[in-house]
Amino acid sequence: MLKIGIIGGSGLNEIPGLTRLREETVNTPYGEPSGGYLIAGAGFPPVEVVFLPRHGARHDIAPHKVNYRANIWGMKSLGVERILGINAVGGIDPGLPPGSIVIADQVMDFTCGARQSTFYDGKEVVHVDFTEPYCPELRGALLEAARKEGSPVTASGAYVCTNGPRLETRAEIEFFGRAGGHVVGMTGMPEAVLARELGLCYAAVAIVTNAAAGVLGAHRLTTTEVVETMAQKTESIKTILKAAFPLIPAERHCPCKDALREARL
Ligand code: HPA
Numbered sequence: 001m002l003k004i005g006i007i008g009g010s011g012l013n014e015i016p017g018l019t020r021l022r023e024e025t026v027n028t029p030y031g032e033p034s035g036g037y038l039i040a041g042a043g044f045p046p047v048e049v050v051f052l053p054r055h056g057a058r059h060d061i062a063p064h065k066v067n068y069r070a071n072i073w074g075m076k077s078l079g080v081e082r083i084l085g086i087n088a089v090g091g092i093d094p095g096l097p098p099g100s101i102v103i104a105d106q107v108m109d110f111t112c113g114a115r116q117s118t119f120y121d122g123k124e125v126v127h128v129d130f131t132e133p134y135c136p137e138l139r140g141a142l143l144e145a146a147r148k149e150g151s152p153v154t155a156s157g158a159y160v161c162t163n164g165p166r167l168e169t170r171a172e173i174e175f176f177g178r179a180g181g182h183v184v185g186m187t188g189m190p191e192a193v194l195a196r197e198l199g200l201c202y203a204a205v206a207i208v209t210n211a212a213a214g215v216l217g218a219h220r221l222t223t224t225e226v227v228e229t230m231a232q233k234t235e236s237i238k239t240i241l242k243a244a245f246p247l248i249p250a251e252r253h254c255p256c257k258d259a260l261r262e263a264r265l
Contacts, residue, residue: 002047002250005080006241007054007071009087009187009207009230018042018049026074030116031067033074043245050080054187063164063186069116072194081257082138082248083195085204086237088226089159089183090168090212092176096154098229100208101236102183103142106158107133108176109189114163117190119197125265126197133192137254138203138244145243151236157182159206161189167221170214184212201256205240207233 018040025036038051052071055061075083091097107130111117120126146153160176162168164186168176176184183206195202209229210221 002045002245002248003050003078003080003082004047004245004248005050005052005075005078005083007052007075007083007085007191009054009085018051021048024050024078026077028070028073028077030069030073033070034061034066037074037078039078043242045246047245047248049245050075050078054085064114066187067116068190068194069119072191072198072200073119076198076200080200081252082135082201084138084142084241084244085188085191085202087159087185087187087204087206088209088230089185089206090173090210090221091182091208091215092160092173092184092212093157093182094211094215096157096182096208098208098210098225099233100154101146101151101233101240102154102157102159102206102208103139103146104159104183104188104204104206105132105134105139105156107188107192108158108160108179108181110176111161111163111189115190117193119194126260126263127265128193128196128259128263130193130196133196134203135201135254135256137252138201138248141244141247142203142205142240144247145240149239149243151240153240154182157206159188159204160184162186168213173212173214176212183208196256196259199257199259201252201254205237207237
């Protein structure tokens with residue numbers, strides 16, 4: 001059966017409407033994942049959804065403290081080949097007001113080496129290609145699902161990842177915008193590259209929960225705004241995800257599974 005991993009972000013600690021089957025605890029060589037993996041059934045044709053709340057079931061793991069390696073490794077060890085990451089983001093592009101949903105196609109990583117961001121820090125030297133950071137097949141399914149459901153989404157955009165946990169300064173956001181960034185969050189990386197290093201497919205659904213720092217002038221950013229906007233968008237996210245499941249083919253036709261080909265020195 002098709003298994004789809006979902007890593008939920010701020011304000012998305014569960015996906016209502018899925019039939020909860022069981023919870024799996026996974027031990028990994030990289031330590032503990034953010035919690036147990038919730039296994040649920042959904043859809044027709046049937047799919048198995050493996051859900052992990054990134055910040056823990058009680059939302060007590062900050063973005064810079066998430067064990068991204070354990071989370072992704074755990075997904076793979078449960079037989080997941082496709083992962084969808086759900087991320088709350090700030091809108092850098094003034095054309096992306098709160099409530100916008102972006103299926104990003106690029107990433108800029110400004111976590112600056114502060115996170116464990118590779119599985120290859122031992123003897124083996126591996127450089128995976130990351131020209132296209134997201135799986136084209138998963139992105140295609142998400143976009144087609146949104147179109148079918150009449151849910152407006154922005155079909156491309158560059159996700160800027162900062163280390164946090166503080167929010168950005170006005171100057172940083174202005175810089176990211178000039179550099180070509182559209183949205184900013186704290187969790188998109190290294191999640192995406194770790195999936196690639198294991199040959200897994202990964203795509204992200206970014207929900208704009210607030211205008212990024214300075215975009216609305218002196219507007220002060222609050223986590224209340226982030227959580228409230230995320231709560232308002234839960235239904236739309238669920239609708240898009242559910243519509244995407246049957247559009248994901250059982251066999252992978254994308255380049256993700258071959259990520260390690262000619263990547264070793
Ligand atoms: N910046 C960084 N991360 C975020 C933001 C933001 O404005 N909103 C939600 N996550």
